[in-house]
Amino acid sequence: MKNHRSSNADVSALALIMVDIVKDKATKTLNHINDMLKEDYDVPEATEALTKGAYIFAEDSFNDAAIVADSSGESFSSGSSTLTDLNKDMHDVSAVARAILRTLL
Template sequence: MKLLLLIFLVQSVLQTIYLPASQGAVQPMDVRLIEQTCKQTPLYDVCVSILKSDSRSSKADVTGLALIMVDVLKAKATGTTNYIKTLLRGNLKGDVRRGLSSCADLYNTVLEADIPVAIEALQKGDPKFAEQAANDAGIEARSCESSFSGHSPLTESNKSVQDVSSVAAAIVRLLL
């Protein structure tokens, strides 16, 4: 009887210890949905990496995966906007300052128009507008990159936003 009680207690403690870790992990069935979905995007590795690292993916359908990707797009655009603001506080040459100011306007459009439209469209079940909004975010990032006559200080950030926007648009396209 004591042995049975000991086994029960050990099992209970182990379940308690390991439960939080397993709750954040993506389960095997969910991994298959992520992989099947990401295979239909232009950047499989980017897609899988982002979705597997987000615990919301474990309970998400394709619409949920699209919303997660749009959230990541928002985070990347916000990070880029903050970086632009930091750079603009520095002592910059005219061309670089003009390029950064242009990029600030473009990323403001991403954050104030494209992202909210994409989220609302997905929540309302209208993926056509969500796809266009995700594509527009990528276009804005490309336009930002083109705002510089020489080297852009935002190349890495712009590429990241373009990559996530193309993956988000591809996932949304699956809902059409």
């Protein structure tokens, strides 16, 4: 990620640039999690089915939610999920930010 502010930046300014990058990565991660939550219609369907006494539909929704959770877990454990990639990005830019800050101490 190229940042035009970095070409003439001192160490303190580089640290501030890294703060912006870490914030951007955290925001992307949070947005991805929120998108994942919006995609899971099973929980609201189960709630509605239960309140209406449609227990068989509630059971179906719970089964679907379990399948989604299982497939998400498999994706995370294989290290190939978007969330895993975002977490790695966050880790990497945080490490760079810490290294920059150490030079100021």
